[in-house]
Amino acid sequence: MVKQEFKAESKRLLEMMINSIYTQREIFLRELISNASDAIDKIYYKALTDDNIAFNAADYFVKITANKEARKLTIADTGIGMTEEELENNLGVIAKSGSLAFKKENESKDGHNIIGQFGVGFYAAFMVADRVTVTSRALGSGQAFKWESEGADGYTIEPAEKAAVGTEIVLHIKPNAEEDNYDEFLEEYRLRAIVKKYSDFIRYPIKMDVSGQRPKEGAAEGETPEFEAYTEEQTINSMVPIWRKNKSELTDGDYEAFYHEKRYGFDKPLKHIHISADGAVVYRAILYVPESTPFDYYTKEYEKGLELYSNGVLIMDKCADLLPDYFSFVKGMVDSEDLSLNISREMLQHDRQLTLIAKNIKNKIKSTLLGLLKDERERYETFYKAFGRQLKFGVYNDFGVNKDVLQDLLLFHSSKENKLVSLDEYVARMPEDQKFIYYATGGSIERIEKLPQTELVADKGYEILYFTDDIDEFAIKAIMTYKEKQFKSVSSGDLGIEPDADEKQEAEEPSSKALFEQMQTLLSGKVTKVKASKRLKSHPVCLTSEGELSIEMEKILSAMPN
Ligand code: ADP
C-alpha cells in the first residue's frame, strides 16, 4: 500500500494559527522583535568563525517606527536578512523555522541565544495587521526581495530595493472595529510598554523615535521655562538583564531599583536572593522578600507567582507553580534556557524542569530566611510580622507535611522576657525535668497573662508560648512534636507536672465531694466535671479541657461556618 501524505488546508490552518494560538494580541510585537534579535544573533555567530564578517555592535539594532496617519508600524532590523528562497521557505511554509535549523547547524558553538523554534511566531503579525510587507536583503547578497501577504489568501515575492542588509517588516494595522481597538498599536507609549514588558532584555538595542515636550534651554533662574517639542531616537530596552550580571557587580541599590522598576511592590525589599544555578537545571533568578504585607495579601484576590523568562523573553507574568503557597509572598523572576515551551510560548509544555527549579527555589528561600533569623534577628521579626501568619497557615494546610521546611521559621511570643522565640530556642533552654512545650491560648498577651491556668507552669519556672493568633494552635497541632517534645496547652487536664506530696493529699480530701457535686448540678450542660485542682495558686477557679482540643480551639471551631 502506498502511504499518503497528509494534506493541510493551509488557508484554514493559517486562520487557526492567527486566531487561536495567542491569548493576547500584543504578543505579535514580542514575536517580531524576537525574530529580529535572532537575525542579528545569526550574524554574531557567523562572525565568530568567519574572519570576513566583522561584528561592530553599534551597527546592530532593531528599530520600531509608528506612522499613525498611514496606519503603518515598521519593525526593521540589521540582522542577517533573507534570500528569496528563505522568504519562500521561512515565511511561506507554516511551522518551518529557519532559526531552529540554524541552531541545529551551529550546535557546536557555545552559548547561542536564538529564540525561534516553532516557525509560527511571525504569523502573529496578522492578529493586528491586514497586510504585512517584508523587505529583506540577505547578508552577502546585493539583491533585496519583498514578500507580501494579506493573510490566509497567500503571498507574493518580488525583487525590491533595499540599501542595507537586514529586514524591514511593515504592518498595515487593521482599522478599528466595534470592540476591537487597534489604534493602540500605533501609540508610542503603548508600544514602549509592550517592548518593556516582553522584550526588555533582548540583547540588542530596540530603538524608537520618542517625542515629547521639554523645557527650552536658556531660561533664566526663577523664570517659568518655555517648552519645546522634540523627537529623538531612544533605546527603550535595558538589554543586559540584571540577573545576568555578577553579584559582585551589583549593589543593594541596584536590586532595589529593579524591584521598583518591575513593580514587585511599593515597599522596599527586605531581602533579595540572586541565584545563578548551573546544576541539573540551569537557571537564574532574582527573588525578593518584601518588607510589608501587600494590602490584598490575605485575600482571595492575591495572586502568587514569579515572572518566568526564557532566554530573556518574558513567557509568563505570574508563574504560580514556581512558589509553594507558604512562600507566596516572594516576588521576583526566573530565567531559564531549559524550559520546554508550548507553541505560543505563553505556557510550558511539561514541567520537569519547572518542578526542579521550584524545588531549588523553595530551598533557597528557606535557607535565606533561616539565615536572616540567625544573623539579622530584627529584620527577621519585621518579616515575621508581615508574613509569619502565612508560614503558620502553611504548616496547618498541609497537615504538617511541610513542617520540616517551616517549623524552624516559626516564632511565638514567650512568657520569658516578653519576646518572640523560635521553637529551637525554647527547647534549647528547657530545664531537664520539663517534659512538654507549654503554650497558652488567648485573644491577647495581656489576657493570657491573666489566665489562672498559666500559674502552675510559670511557677515551676517553665516558659510558656503565648498563642494570640487563631492559627497558632492549629499549626502546632499539625507539627505534633518538635525535637521529640510534645506541645501541651496549659489548660489541658494533665499538665505532666508532678505535684508536691502535701498538695496532692489536700486535693484528694473527700470533704469537698458534696460541694463539687452541687456545683456540677448547677453548671450542668456547661461543664462535664468539677474537680479539685493542684494547679491554682492565686485564682480560685479555672477551666480546663481533657481532650485533644483546647478550649480556644473549640471556640474557633464552633465559630466557623459549617
Ligand atoms: P521561529 O522564530 O519560531 O523560527 P517565526 O514564524 O517567528 O518562527 O519565523 C520563521 C522564520 O523566518 C525564522 O525561523 C527565520 O528563519 C525567518 N525570519 C523571521 N523573521 C526574520 C527576520 N527579521 N530576519 C531574518 N529571518 C527572519
Ligand code: MG
Ligand atoms: Mg519567531
